Amino acid sequence: MSEPNYSHLIDLNDYPVEWWNKVINLGATIYHHPQRYVQACAGKIMATLFYEPSTRTQMSFQSAMIRLGGSIIGFDNPMSSSVSKGENLKDTTKVVSSYSDILIIRHPLAGSAKAAAMTADCCVVNAGDGGHLHPTQTLTDLLTLKMEKGRLEHLTVGLCGDLLYGRTVHSLCKALSCYAGNKFVLISTPELRAPEYIRKLLRDSGCEYREETSLDAAIGELDVLYMTRIQRERFASQADYLAQKDIYCLTPEKMAHAKPDLAVLHPLPRVDEIAVPVDEDPRALYFKQAQYGMYVRMALILKLLESENHLPVLHGEANAERQCVNPKCILAQEHYLPPRFVQEGGHTLCEYCEERALKK
Numbered sequence: 001m002s003e004p005n006y007s008h009l010i011d012l013n014d015y016p017v018e019w020w021n022k023v024i025n026l027g028a029t030i031y032h033h034p035q036r037y038v039q040a041c042a043g044k045i046m047a048t049l050f051y052e053p054s055t056r057t058q059m060s061f062q063s064a065m066i067r068l069g070g071s072i073i074g075f076d077n078p079m080s081s082s083v084s085k086g087e088n089l090k091d092t093t094k095v096v097s098s099y100s101d102i103l104i105i106r107h108p109l110a111g112s113a114k115a116a117a118m119t120a121d122c123c124v125v126n127a128g129d130g131g132h133l134h135p136t137q138t139l140t141d142l143l144t145l146k147m148e149k150g151r152l153e154h155l156t157v158g159l160c161g162d163l164l165y166g167r168t169v170h171s172l173c174k175a176l177s178c179y180a181g182n183k184f185v186l187i188s189t190p191e192l193r194a195p196e197y198i199r200k201l202l203r204d205s206g207c208e209y210r211e212e213t214s215l216d217a218a219i220g221e222l223d224v225l226y227m228t229r230i231q232r233e234r235f236a237s238q239a240d241y242l243a244q245k246d247i248y249c250l251t252p253e254k255m256a257h258a259k260p261d262l263a264v265l266h267p268l269p270r271v272d273e274i275a276v277p278v279d280e281d282p283r284a285l286y287f288k289q290a291q292y293g294m295y296v297r298m299a300l301i302l303k304l305l306e307s308e309n310h311l312p313v314l315h316g317e318a319n320a321e322r323q324c325v326n327p328k329c330i331l332a333q334e335h336y337l338p339p340r341f342v343q344e345g346g347h348t349l350c351e352y353c354e355e356r357a358l359k360k
């Protein structure tokens with residue numbers, strides 16, 4: 001399969017930290033001076049292909065493009081498109097990308113954005129690929145921290161809730177581990193602890209981290225508390241989900257034990273892991289965070305459309321002796337894709353979903 005020649009955002013870690021900082025700084029400039037950018041994307045078209053539900057990510061991308069003077073096309077329900085007739089990801093991507101300048105994709109399978117980038121004739125942005133990654137939420141989180149805490153380093157960050165399936169958690173840990181002096185407290189039940197590859201990444205980057213089951217035990221030491229919902233749609237059974245639901249709930253009583261300058265973030269949607277009265281606490285920044293998401297996406301659209309720094313989509317190698325057995329990997333659905341593998345800490349990982357590949 002030939003490599004297209006566009007800049008994509010599949011995983012933030014494909015880019016150096018300096019590039020993230022440029023996007024964040026541009027997001028801050030746009031936030032302060034939006035009128036300077038009202039024609040910046042005049043004549044450009046953004047397509048949003050949302051195979052999974054979304055409120056913020058989709059609408060913040062759409063309003064970002066409209067505020068830049070561009071136009072939008074797309075679907076938010078694949079069943080109203082030719083996907084319902086059995087069209088594969090490759091064909092949908094190929095065609096829609098020929099109508100647009102930038103394509104934003106959300107899909108329930110890990111590695112789907114990478115797969116889309118392989119055939120698209122325009123740049124592709126990962127707006128969430130299954131339980132894997134969500135890089136634009138991370139840009140949102142980083143801009144929020146930069147604006148509200150004034151720094152991205154030397155923060156003690158608690159991440160609480162569904163650390164196993166929460167793609168926003170995975171992307172944020174990957175990103176914050178690249179800034180100096182950040183410490184992590186991973187607050188979850190044993191069943192929903194962060195995947196091994198995330199814990200390994202924290203160890204390898206030299207970040208201090210510990211795992212904790214009690215939010216009460218950790219809250220007093222945190223500069224940032226990143227709450228997440230239990231990802232019901234990613235559980236194998238309803239019984240497994242019900243066993244995890246309602247375990248963590250941030251309340252005003254708990255907030256009383258937190259630092260006066262704690263930043264409470266949440267990618268949203270909230271289910272019941274933050275009690276509604278917490279919204280009145282000035283440390284609750286999640287609605288502001290959602291708004292910053294639009295500004296950072298404006299910055300991202302501009303950066304990608306002006307970019308001449310073309311990155312290859314696939315980095316890994318073919319390996320006839322290995323196979324990806326993850327049923328939630330895009331390889332399990334789109335059989336024309338070439339399996340590719342990368343070596344990571346002595347293990348062979350599927351390049352699409354980053355799960356361990358097994359010997360055939």
Ligand code: NCD
Nearest residue numbers: 056057128168229267268269
């Ligand atoms: C998150 C997502 O879709 O992963 N939402 C978002 O994009 N803001 C978090 C979630 O759904 O729990």
